[in-house]
Amino acid sequence: MITLAPQHIRLHAGFKTKEEAIRAAGQVLVDCGAIAPGYVESMLGRERQANTYLSHGIAIPHGMPQDRGLIQRTAIAVVQVPAGVVWNEGQTVRLIVGIAAKSDEHLGILAALTDVLDDAAAADRLATTSNPQEIIAALSRRDAGGSGSGDLAGAEEIEVVMACTAGLHARPATFFVEVAAPFASDIVVKHGEKSANGKAMASLLKLGIPGGAKIRIQAAGPDAKAALEALAAAVAAGLGDEEEEDIGLGVPSGIGAWEAKSYGRAITGVSASPGLAIGRLHIFQPTRLFFSDSAQNVDLEKKALVSALDAAQNQLDEIHDAVTARCGKSKAAIFKAHQALLDDEDLIEEVKVRIDSGRSAAWSWQHSIESRVAEMREIEDERIAGRAVDLHDVGQRVLRHLAGATHDTALPEGAPVILVADDLTPSDTAKLDPSRVLGLCTASGGPTSHTAIIARSLDIPAVVGAGPAVLEQTNGILCILDGTTGQLYIEPSAADLESARAYQQDLNSRREDEAVARYQPAMLTDGHRVEVVANIGKVSEAAAAVEAGAEGVGLLRTEFFFLDRTSPPSEDEQYEAYRAMIEALNGLPLIIRTLDIGGDKVLPYLPLAEEENPFLGVRGIRLCLRKPEIFVPQLRAIYRASTHGPVKIMFPMIATLEDLRAAREMAEQVRQELGVAPVETGIMVEVPSAVMMAHELAKEVDFFSIGTNDLTQYVLAMDRMHPALARQVDGLHPAVLRMVDLTVKAAKKSGKWVGVCGGVAGDPLGAAILTGLGVAELSMSLPSVAAVKARLRELSLPAAEKLARRALACSTADEVRSLLLPSGAK
Numbered sequence: 001m002i003t004l005a006p007q008h009i010r011l012h013a014g015f016k017t018k019e020e021a022i023r024a025a026g027q028v029l030v031d032c033g034a035i036a037p038g039y040v041e042s043m044l045g046r047e048r049q050a051n052t053y054l055s056h057g058i059a060i061p062h063g064m065p066q067d068r069g070l071i072q073r074t075a076i077a078v079v080q081v082p083a084g085v086v087w088n089e090g091q092t093v094r095l096i097v098g099i100a101a102k103s104d105e106h107l108g109i110l111a112a113l114t115d116v117l118d119d120a121a122a123a124d125r126l127a128t129t130s131n132p133q134e135i136i137a138a139l140s141r142r143d144a145g146g147s148g149s150g151d152l153a154g155a156e157e158i159e160v161v162m163a164c165t166a167g168l169h170a171r172p173a174t175f176f177v178e179v180a181a182p183f184a185s186d187i188v189v190k191h192g193e194k195s196a197n198g199k200a201m202a203s204l205l206k207l208g209i210p211g212g213a214k215i216r217i218q219a220a221g222p223d224a225k226a227a228l229e230a231l232a233a234a235v236a237a238g239l240g241d242e243e244e245e246d247i248g249l250g251v252p253s254g255i256g257a258w259e260a261k262s263y264g265r266a267i268t269g270v271s272a273s274p275g276l277a278i279g280r281l282h283i284f285q286p287t288r289l290f291f292s293d294s295a296q297n298v299d300l301e302k303k304a305l306v307s308a309l310d311a312a313q314n315q316l317d318e319i320h321d322a323v324t325a326r327c328g329k330s331k332a333a334i335f336k337a338h339q340a341l342l343d344d345e346d347l348i349e350e351v352k353v354r355i356d357s358g359r360s361a362a363w364s365w366q367h368s369i370e371s372r373v374a375e376m377r378e379i380e381d382e383r384i385a386g387r388a389v390d391l392h393d394v395g396q397r398v399l400r401h402l403a404g405a406t407h408d409t410a411l412p413e414g415a416p417v418i419l420v421a422d423d424l425t426p427s428d429t430a431k432l433d434p435s436r437v438l439g440l441c442t443a444s445g446g447p448t449s450h451t452a453i454i455a456r457s458l459d460i461p462a463v464v465g466a467g468p469a470v471l472e473q474t475n476g477i478l479c480i481l482d483g484t485t486g487q488l489y490i491e492p493s494a495a496d497l498e499s500a501r502a503y504q505q506d507l508n509s510r511r512e513d514e515a516v517a518r519y520q521p522a523m524l525t526d527g528h529r530v531e532v533v534a535n536i537g538k539v540s541e542a543a544a545a546v547e548a549g550a551e552g553v554g555l556l557r558t559e560f561f562f563l564d565r566t567s568p569p570s571e572d573e574q575y576e577a578y579r580a581m582i583e584a585l586n587g588l589p590l591i592i593r594t595l596d597i598g599g600d601k602v603l604p605y606l607p608l609a610e611e612e613n614p615f616l617g618v619r620g621i622r623l624c625l626r627k628p629e630i631f632v633p634q635l636r637a638i639y640r641a642s643t644h645g646p647v648k649i650m651f652p653m654i655a656t657l658e659d660l661r662a663a664r665e666m667a668e669q670v671r672q673e674l675g676v677a678p679v680e681t682g683i684m685v686e687v688p689s690a691v692m693m694a695h696e697l698a699k700e701v702d703f704f705s706i707g708t709n710d711l712t713q714y715v716l717a718m719d720r721m722h723p724a725l726a727r728q729v730d731g732l733h734p735a736v737l738r739m740v741d742l743t744v745k746a747a748k749k750s751g752k753w754v755g756v757c758g759g760v761a762g763d764p765l766g767a768a769i770l771t772g773l774g775v776a777e778l779s780m781s782l783p784s785v786a787a788v789k790a791r792l793r794e795l796s797l798p799a800a801e802k803l804a805r806r807a808l809a810c811s812t813a814d815e816v817r818s819l820l821l822p823s824g825a826k
């Protein structure tokens, strides 16, 4: 049972429109940490589907069932509008009771509300009172309960069990009334001693029926039988309020998200990196730099500039190497870009001109950089505008050297902290030491910012986009940061602290358990098995994949042989590397993808014509077919290596049957020349045309592996590298999932198996949905293997299939993600 408190009540409000009023009720729920802001849209969506006006100037807006994941905890908000707001024609609302229901804890309040509905004077009092306690008292009566309609004369009656586990709250009651309304018969619902008019929502709510309760439905009239049948079926099906099966996906531990129990202060942001941190806040203040604006000796200033630039370049080298070691090459690439920014000759010339005019090197540098930063921010192309943060970052680095500042961190000595900042630059984030930083919370930024990406790879729980309120908190206060749900709880209660600590312990032991069980297969509870394999990109990762629990390699990106060198690798060199990997895998399968170059990856020794749209150009197999001098040695190396263990060949970027046939023909010719046995050959399905031609392609391959990274980019027409689109390029978009579904169905017809090797395979929710869609093999980066295996072992195939059906029926990626993930954990 939940309680109403003054912070749930807003008095004396005034609105011009119903939408404003619903948003205000939603805001109260957001402010008290009950919902993520997205749920407000759901409340508006619900209102468009069904009118939540009850009577006597009272409405109860609430969200849609599929958005329940956006609710942190069950809560009620009351917004009083003494002058009224028009809800619908002829309906004016003066008391808005906004509902965020995760469970049936609010039914007591709804039951009390129905008493008010029967009493015009009481409704009027609550719509005008200046005392929130009066509203609290009226809606907190425990003895509220229906009486209303007695037995219907001459009625037929059935007994049914309330299937929706959350009970007959607002959503299912609306559904019940919608089913009952078209029938001419009178309908009464009976629960114990109480009874209610089955066509009146307010009356039904009064019954306060909990989930699993037995109810009797009576109908009297010409269509009584049909009405009872329809209502019995609707109740049995859950009254449109299907409960989501919580299998703990989306939380690394698989133990469900942590839930705060008390109504402390909470700031809602966006989940950027999952996990729970408990600690004191430290508000990060970038170091202020002091320097004089003029200088006497031009030569000395120019020398100072050159040595500051050198020092910054050296630092960036060090940071690049450290981040590569901690987070991988791709995350570290940003620091190479920073170095390139410092190589800008025009910039340096401009600074020197300023120095010549009698300014100090520091002043000149800062002015030149900041005017460029300002110009960049103005540029409409968001991709360029986004680089302003990098230029500012690198500019500050040089400036620190010029101003003689030795270090730029503002972390206090002593116990580790939850770091709060407006936003962190890439270098601020890269410097973070997980042993000193328990969690991160930024006022701005999004889940795809560098902060978020690096925090995830450092395994630091993080919340971004929490708004300016987070910067106004007192330094040093105790907080709980929930990176999974995107919440920062300020000065939580002792009970919440205790439960959060217990949760952390569970999480740690769960991770240990996952690691211990990493060699066990991903066998679902009903015996269905999914193969969990690894994506690797270098020789040493083959052994690491086995160590991580992978059952083989589902994708070897062979680009690594070809990049960062001045001439192509020889056939022998490749053969040795493949053979070393086969040996490290010791009998486990290795799927070798032939070179996928082009697009954003270019080889210095393979000059290609400049392309307007490289991702739509001569990329992947298209390039290999045009460059047999590259393709044939690779095929030879693969076939030679295949004599040492189970190897499969996979061609990337197949868009047409012609490309597949040409590639197979070249491969077959190589095989015959070498006189070795055939190997299984498959293709990446990552181009929409391959999905649409999957029936035909399936007949000519042994397997498909769906590359959801590229498939998403091509299906949604969104560059997968575009920073401004990063939030939307989501492999769990229903459009992509429907493509996966089509591919699996087509492959099954030809008896071929389908794997997925794009990023969604390593996402616990993605892995469950893909399993439900019939994908047989999931290939992912090494850190995901143990966790995905553990999650799948907790799932049954029917549950996965049900989840997949729900996902396919969703309209947006957010809807898919909210199927199981707690709010904000995108």
Ligand code: PEP
Binding pocket: 555, 557, 596, 686, 706, 707, 708, 709, 710, 711, 757, 758, 759
């Ligand atoms: C993909 O496109 O999903 C994929 C796995 O290939 P890559 O990321 O190497 O393009």
Ligand code: MG
Binding pocket: 652, 686, 707, 709, 710
């Ligand atoms: Mg790809």
